[in-house]
Amino acid sequence: MAVVPEPVAEGSPAPRGRRRLSRLTRTDKLVLVVMCGIPTLLLIAFVWFPALASIGLSFTSWDGIGGLGTIKWVGFQNYHQIFTIYPPFGPALRHNVIWLVFFTLVPTTFGIFLAVLLDKQIRFTRIYQSTLYLPVMLSLALVGFIAQLFYSQDQGLINGVLGRAGEPPDILGDPKLNLWAVLIAASWRHVGYIMVLYLAGLKSVDPSLRDAAAIDGASEWQTFRRVIFPVMKPINVIVVVVTVIESLRGSFDIVYVINGGKNGLELLNVLVYDNIVGEASRIGYGSALGTILLVISLGFIISFLVINFRREQRP
Template sequence: MVGIPTFLHVMLIWVPAILSIGLSFTNWNGFKLSKISWRGIGNYKQIVTVFEKDFYEALLNNLWVLVFLFLFATPMGMFIAYLLDKNLKGTAIYQSLLYFPVVLSLAVVGFIWKSVIYSPRQGVLNTLLGRTDPGNQIDWLGNSDFVIGLTENYGLSRNFLALIAPMMWQHVGYIMVLYLAGLKSVDPSLREAAAIDGAGEWQTFRRIIAPSLRPVNVVIMVITVITGLRVYDIIDVLNNPIGTNVLSLLVTESTSGESSNVGRGSAYAAILLALCFGFVIWYLRSTFKEDDA
């Protein structure tokens, strides 16, 4: 019974992935197979010499997403889940409201944030701030000045930070639901025992609940990292303003449309794949090693 799904998985995921790693060493415009030519590591070289600004900016932006999800969105989702697990009054309403962004398609999320919230002329933010006159509008999505500048050319741009906001908005709800499901599965007798032994709230969480949620934590970690690396839709929907490149966008920008550069696009994709894989393998190995010990 496992055979058919495995076959489909290998054919639809692994074969194309390996083929595109192969393509990353070629130059091809995507039309006739006879026109593929081998160029070795030429595409990779080109990425770090000619397109280096796009590439490092993208790499850094993916990293920023990770940092913000890890530092803010994921802990926030876990914290809310913990609160909701206490069977507050109206918990179903809170859950629905917080989970709502996850249900929306990213095209809709992009539309909401772009035209309703960030629009310089009629957006909520500029209206609330009284900055809708043409002379003093705040350009939320177009201004790529650095909030945190690392070097002259690289840093966290203001508009990318503005794009991270909707990503966090969605991520909080997602993590909340995952963690809540985990919390519900914690044996209540453990909590009672802890309470009888005189453990406080924080102690109970740290020593009893968190350890028994290890499998859920692994899933949340992996999901957070993968979300950070594969971020794409919302930036694409918002038209990829200057300063907001991410790796997955470089892949599609090179390969979609006519006269595509399949070689370079595949090289970007291979780098992205290596990053995802590297992390997942390293993380799962170190987690399970601890379990064995």
């Protein structure tokens, strides 16, 4: 049986939400529309439309030179070729997974550890924060040039110290070493980013939670694991999203600067660039690779969110 709302008596005060809306002038409403509408249009134009267009183009064959009339529908042919007869795809997929796991376990964990230490208001904490955050101000392309100065076989700092006893190792030229060397260089920048994000979250935690845990006899590790970490769920979600994006998208800059994503540094985003912008000029093929990269990134992020929401709903 439907419930009929009681009519509002004449002269009675309007609901609070309606009163607030009626207080807005025409200028206020125009400002709200502009402030909300322009970012939404920009997001649709530069993020969602290119993403959806790329997914659509992944089912086509197009060299990007002719007009839209030259686009040919090929269905899942691009995906079938990528998974069966495209040699760089296997190493690139493996390297992307290694990059994601390494970023999650090493620099992200270390950045959280540094944030917890600096949150204790140790001496010279401001200097430490500025020093550790400084690499974040550098682009990954510049970090790649700095990495070359460290890892270069002839004039690199590391080989200058370790390679005097014989022929210095070619760190960036050895497929067994260059991926790990580049991961360490990229982590140098990522640690400061995670540290600042987590430090901002720690500053917002209610101090009474720490006091209550101390009264109950909890150690620092128990307080962080059982009290602080669960409270910082919004920051944890941001950290995971940033880590996935940086490991799957941001890896392109540093890898392409070092050797163009070849010889042990193959990545999916490099393959996307080579097929769309490079000499191959296969828009559909590159779009299919980009769609695979999008599915991988969304898979990690959505899985993390689902697991956390399920834990929150458990009694």
